[in-house]
Amino acid sequence: MSAMQTVLIPTGLGLDPQALQGQLKRLHLYGGVRVLLLSVQPRYNGHVRMYLGEALVKAVIRKDAEREFAPWRGLLETAAIPYSQHIELGVKTETIIRFARQIQCRRIVLGVAPQRGLMRIFRGALKARLFEIAHTLGFKLDLCEKAHPPLVQRTRPFNGNCQRRQQTSRLLKRALFP
Numbered sequence: 001m002s003a004m005q006t007v008l009i010p011t012g013l014g015l016d017p018q019a020l021q022g023q024l025k026r027l028h029l030y031g032g033v034r035v036l037l038l039s040v041q042p043r044y045n046g047h048v049r050m051y052l053g054e055a056l057v058k059a060v061i062r063k064d065a066e067r068e069f070a071p072w073r074g075l076l077e078t079a080a081i082p083y084s085q086h087i088e089l090g091v092k093t094e095t096i097i098r099f100a101r102q103i104q105c106r107r108i109v110l111g112v113a114p115q116r117g118l119m120r121i122f123r124g125a126l127k128a129r130l131f132e133i134a135h136t137l138g139f140k141l142d143l144c145e146k147a148h149p150p151l152v153q154r155t156r157p158f159n160g161n162c163q164r165r166q167q168t169s170r171l172l173k174r175a176l177f178p
Contacts (some may be wrong), residue, residue: 006036007024008109009035010038011039033081036105040089040090043089044057065087097134
């Protein structure tokens with residue numbers, strides 16, 4: 001048995017909880033997993049807060065976060081996987097990195113990028129921005145499509161292009177240096 005792993009799952013990004021159900025269950029049996037659900041809500045400016053009132057703004061933020069947490073809560077409670085819910089305010093990318101750094105969690109699960117138009121572009125841009133911010137802060141990050149045990153991590157390239165480049169470089173090395 002290995003140590004319990006902490007996995008951060010930002011909600012509200014279009015990730016289907018059912019897609020990760022099998023991996024989370026395996027991780028739970030493998031050595032344990034603790035899931036941190038993070039809902040990043042927008043900051044409302046002073047004028048909105050003044051007009052609507054602080055109590056109403058907080059209620060709206062809490063309601064939106066609860067809506068994002070609901071499908072995950074059911075899945076995690078059914079599988080008896082420990083989890084905690086966190087609500088942060090700010091810009092999604094910066095807030096996700098700040099929160100991950102604050103709790104010392106390197107594993108952020110973003111899920112498989114959808115194959116349809118704008119969601120695929122959005123997911124790619126989100127990943128790139130998360131890496132950029134983490135690099136600037138000197139924080140090493142592991143963005144995953146699925147939750148996986150630490151020993152299985154990085155046994156294959158992240159995408160097909162990387163794999164093709166590796167195969168090409170091996171062939172060139174063999175040809176140039178027999």
